[in-house]
Amino acid sequence: MRHWRHRLLPVAVGLASLALLAAVVELMVRSSLINPFIMPTPSSVFGSFGRLIGEEHGLARLGATAAEVLAASVLITVVGVPVALLLHWRVRLRAAFESWVAALAAAPLVLAYPLFLVLFGRSQLTIVVMAFAAGVAPVILKTVEGFAGVRPVLVDVGRSLRLTPSQLFWKILLPAAIPSIFVGLRLGLIFALLTVTGVEFLINIGGLGHLINELAERYDMPGTYAAITFVVLVSVIFFAILESGERWLARSAR
């Protein structure tokens, strides 16, 4: 019982604060403290959800965005972590490339969308590739940091127990680096999500970003904000998946 209270209470407080904030904004818009042409009332945003799903294929759009984010995230993980391992094992490679990867992490890649359009065409592939390019750098950096930060004495314990190199990796190096790797994955996911919706918005294809662009061009402000809420929903879903993945890994290591 206590357990449930511990888990549900923070969620309840979070939702209540959100509702409170919405109520405050509602009042401010209605009393014209905030310009109603810029900011629709939260109630009208809420009211547009049905329309978005019914008339604008909102759920299909959400699905398209989610699929792109999923594809990019999987790519980021299966490429980022091994590349990081390579950089960790090959000191020269690390010296040669680490600062370039850091530079990549800071680059506003979205702006290079015309180049990617030429390379990959006006398709979801472009979106996925760009999201991958934007999100892979933090995963590489934090994973390298995670492996480099494994305390030498833990490796010594493994060596003294005569672990094979593969046991040493799976049973000591990887679990020790997991917290840092997941920090990288979270950052990578944020970058990927931003890039997916941003590029959809810019090149007018795919899911929610495209929808937001269309609605904004029609000056459908409540619809626009409702679509943005859908983006938040996608991000919440992905963070929940990531978190349960991390918990599952932690449990299986115990």
Place this chain on the structure above:
Amino acid sequence: MTVRGPAMLKIEAVSKRYGYGASAVTAVDNVSFDVAAGEFMSIIGPSGCGKSTLFHVIGGLTGADEGRVSVEDEPVTAPHPAIGMVFQEESTFPWRSVAANVAFPLEVQGVAKRERLERARRFIALVGLKGFENHMPGELSGGMRQRVSIARTLVSEPKILLMDEPFGALDEQTRLLLGEKVLEIQQELKQTTLLITHSITEAVQLSDRVMVMTFRPGRVKRFVEIDLPRPRTAEVMTSDRFGHYVAQIWGDLREEASRGMAAQEERVRTHPGV
């Protein structure tokens, strides 16, 4: 004089340096000794005299620059299956529960889950952590974590036990009690034990023989046979002879420790701010 059996562990003229040229430090210099089968030997010496370096060399984790280490005449060039090590630094796996930490060596050996957890439980109880099996190391105190790593090394019942200041993080009472426990197992399994410590009483309480090391370069200063009856009861530990051994080792150590402190002061004076 106790009669020692054949040598189980042999250290012959081992030297180890760190760094190159002018900044090179000779951590261990021409150290030789044997540990007989079933013997409990302690190494004592001032901080920074090369004890941990020697520990890593004997454990096969670091190569010596000169000399050799052998187990039953078999040279040690990599970690040896007969040797179990307890490290000076905190070494529990923070992502594993206490039980899974202690069962780790058995898991690696492929012992079935049921059996390894059962055996782990026995050693967890032995180091006084019964009831903490499912706790994570992060929920324990530093001393409790150190006991987890001791149990983890004991669980595979190594023929040779190497311990680098394993009781360093413990209070005096726990240290004495745990020392007794380790001794019990050691006697029961007839383990050959090499204990590195900075506690003189601990060395005298537990050992058949104590090796005193000099400060930089780390050399053998003296061997002291501890000719006291076992078990080392409270009576033995308060006897005059016990006190005599403590005083003798302190006499040797005092000289080295003050040289060590002088070296440190010298460094502070010549490199202020380092």
